[in-house]
Amino acid sequence: MNASLGLAERSQRALVVALSRIPAPILRVFVRPPTNTSGERMAPDVALLMKLTEAGNDYSDLPVTGAREQIEHEAAMFADRVDPCEVEEDIELADGLWATRHGSRDARNLILFFHGGGFVLGSRASYTAPARMLAHGTGAQVLSVEYRLAPENPFPAAHENALTAWRYAVDHAAGWGVDPRRIVVTGESAGGNIAAVLCQQVRGEAVQPALQVLIQPVTDISVHRPSQDQFAGSPALSAKQIGWFMGHYLPAGTDHRDPRVSPLLAGDLGGLPRAIVSLAGFDPLHDDGLAYATALLESGVPTEVLHEPGLVHGYIAFTAVSPTSKAAVKRLIASIGSILSAEMTAP
Template identity: 65%
Template sequence: MSTPQFTVSQRVQRAVLIALSRMPAFLQQVLAKPPVNSAGDRMPADIALLMKLSAGGDDYADMSATAGRETTERDLALFSDHVAPCAIEEEVQIGNGLLATRYSSGGNHRSLIVFFHGGGFVLGSRESYTTPARMLAHGTHADVLSVEYRLAPEHPFPAAHDDALAAWRYVLAHARKWGIDPHQVAVAGESAGGNIAAVLCQHVRADPVQPVLQVLIQPVTDILGRRPSQDEFASSPALSAKQINWFMKHYLPAGTDYRDPRVSPLLARDLRDLPPTIVAIGGFDPLRDDGLAYAEALREAGVPTDIVHEPGQVHGFLSFTAVSPSCKQATERIVQAVAEALNKITSTTNKC
């Protein structure tokens, strides 16, 4: 993947944002007083300042899907840290126009993570999620396959899930060519991508080969229900109620049953026998309670589930790693949790 090419104006904007994010916390607090949520969690000063600056920017929910993509791709490039490329970065043609990028450290690994980017099923791309994909590959030493699933409204529900299943089957068929054990493949996703990963795990639950781990980062798990965090953070610059409605309007055709587990995986009748799970949540995320509800439901179903709770974080913090040290540190903690889980699974498998 190529390094983003910024205009002079964009380079200046990025430099200013990075400089502001590294100011002493007491100065940041003067510019933007960090809020405290109902749980008593305080937002880090660098994130509070970023949110204040973001609040005055363009809102993609006032745009067409095409214009929204252009805006968010530009912003994500500005906000994401520059991470060294992996030893191997190659485009993979899954079929029927479905593409993915494989990131590999080139080491003696046997694992792979199938990754689905965020963006409300309407925005986002492999390109704009290069940074978290590289961080996962470097930090876990597993390969990462970042999937360019189709987006709404051109390809509404359930196109993204069809693509996820196609990617999963392709990986199982081609894993050994990459030096990967098909029984050591995990799935991961952020936001809408977390929904896609969760639905995929439910879909293949009875198959001979299943994911060894699912990593759900700030996932969308229940479109039908409304929980307190959605009201508390309805005006969040990172993800507002207005933006959520814009996403759903584009993604779900009229008449879609919100109780369909492919829409709301939390509402599946049976969550037993799913893979061990990591659910990452942010304390200032409107989707926080959705993630917690899914984690609790998995635990009640007997699925080993760990929660990575980032109490000061907003939605989408994986994408703010250049302009917020707090966001980068939180992303690194998630990568570490995934690495530890994969190492534990690998060690257990090797002993059998």
């Protein structure tokens, strides 16, 4: 990704990285981090990033192609430079459906990963850094899926692609040295929705995910929750941008209560894989994720909630320019690794 940045952009990135390393007490004086209704204060380095983002272009003012170019560019600006894995393999899962496998050859776990981007933006290339961080940090292989995007491929295309990717992973896991019963399904934002729906779709089958990791997931668009109003103007994900995404993703007349759109409304969630749900204190989707985690717990599904009070939506993409975001990603990876290690040693 570094090669895609010009000299001026590399200098800008270096400046933002340097500013984000200023001690928090000093940085807090200049950026005045906001406080949410729970009394939590935004991390100063994140507040700085939000000020810079607010001053830039809003991708929802652009045509889809332009928005995609902007997001890929921002990924090159804000994501870490993470060393490649021993295995970096592009795989065609089906006709035109691609994924990249990252990891070591002796890894015995597999993480099936779905990127964020509102079902319209993002790619496995722009999420290379999180995928590599997951692989290095957990010791698992990561299969990062390039599911088809709207509006060219609207709902339910992404879910159909996810099911195809799951079937491929199960069928090929043994060839990669992985027990197919040791596959973790993970997704961020829209990818969190895809991961949650996938776990519901394969519930009761002979082979199911060992763990679902839902990072700031979209779980119910049928109602408006308080966090959406509180952070409607968030530069990380605004109400305007959410509307832009849904307008491209959902064909006219789509039932917002369809469990593939709003997996929280699937009814009893019992029998689903154990879960990790990551929430951020300044995320309009905070209450979505919390509602799903609560429903999982009430259905008897072991669920760990990782609440990051000072962060915003999409924090896994800010690891180069926000030490607080990077620390949160490390905590998330440690939680996944801990569960995988415990299962490896269980009788």
